[in-house]
Amino acid sequence: MTGGPAASPEADALHTLILQSLDDDQAVETISIPLAGKSSIADFMVIASGRSSRQVSSMASKLAEKVKGQTGQSPKMEGLAAADWVLIDAGDVIVHLFRPEVRSFYNLERMWAFGDESAATASPSNPPAPLPDA
Secondary structure (H helix, E strand, O other): OOOOOOOOHHHHHHHHHHHHHHHHHHEEEEEEEOOOOOOOOOOEEEEEEOHHHHHHHHHHHHHHHHHHHOOOOOOEEEEOOOOOOOEEEEOEEEEEEHHHHHHHHOOOHOOOOOOOHHOOEEEEEEEOOOOOOO
């Protein structure tokens, strides 16, 4: 196991269910950001894209059904009507589903410094260094 606090077995099971559901629905560019020990909002953040609003909406609806089936509770969802960016709060796992253009605009991966070397040491008191302008 790597350093830092580990997610609970329930969070790991939910995370696996979500990743499998997104894979089954052919989500594009799915990434998972471990948050255990870094943030109190959740143990994982999952970001994925759909090719259209219709696919994003379908993925979100199916995911909500599967989460309810496993946990017995319906996740909170925002943005399903437009389906440009759907936020699904499944408790231990937060899921962001985007259309590709909207995902590029908000660039949550960069905000969470995913893939950036400074991410390992970033914290509220030690934020990651700003990236140079392209």
